[in-house]
Amino acid sequence: MATQSPFPFLDGLFERIAQGPRPPDWLVNEAQQRLVLLINHVLMQERAATERLIPRKGRVVRVQWRQFFVALQVTPAGLFDLAAQGGTPDLRFEVTETSPLGLAQAALRGDRPPVRIDGAVDFAGDLQWLADNLRWDIEDDMARVIGDVPAHTIASVARSAAQALRGFVRKSGAAAGGAVAPWSGNGPLP
Structure with missing residues (x-):
């Protein structure tokens, strides 16, 4: 026989705490804009990177970790811009490691985080090439x-x-x- 909690406000408390507070939309947008600027800065240092992305113009990649995500669209110049909200991405990367500590430990070891990839294989190959060959100086x-x-x-x-x-x-x-x-x-x- 199931018993009800005498404190109904505690129902789901741990799940809400695990999800963490949601940052305001303006802060998320500003952080995403800064991320796009940094990615484009690194891309512009290597002409082969932008040339590799030019044929993929208009394609959208969505990168997600827990409830946080960013959707990027390839521009005609071979750079990235934020994709329009509500669009369907051509490629999805979902970081499957949910623990921030686990991600930090993997980064300190020099390992890449585990990801689930869905979508366009050719686009994923180009992004893999970028990850393997680009470094921020x-x-x-x-x-x-x-x-x-x-x-x-x-x-x-x-x-x-x-x-x-x-x-x-x-x-x-x-x-x-x-x-x-x-x-x-x-x-x-x-």
């Missing part, structure tokens, strides 16, 4: 603002810190039997 961008020497110094320190962090994550993962032990919140980090 942040040191060059910083050098334009603060100069070559400070930019090189900052980039070197950042690379060393990232390498040390990756080594730490690998050692922690090996000690935990292949998986990084979760931190309980009590005591020092594992």
Whole structure:
């Protein structure tokens, strides 16, 4: 016999907490616009990338993680713009790892997150080529603002810190039997 909760407002509380708060639409739009600017900045550094996308003009890719998504449309210049809302994407990428900690650990190990791909295979192949061959040269961008020497110094320190962090994550993962032990919140980090 099923019993009802004496606190009906608690029904589904954990599900609502797990979904997290929804950011306001204006903030989501601004973040997506900035993401498009960054992606296009990286694309414009490599002519082969834009040339590869030009034949795909008008195609839409939707990338989703949990309730967050962005839909991008290829422009005639071989760049990206936000796609019109409500359109049907030609390609869908859904990141299947739902844990932010799991995504961060995978990134620190240098692994790509697990994704489910649905849609146009040729378009997916072009985007895979972009992911494999494009890198943001942040040191060059910083050098334009603060100069070559400070930019090189900052980039070197950042690379060393990232390498040390990756080594730490690998050692922690090996000690935990292949998986990084979760931190309980009590005591020092594992």
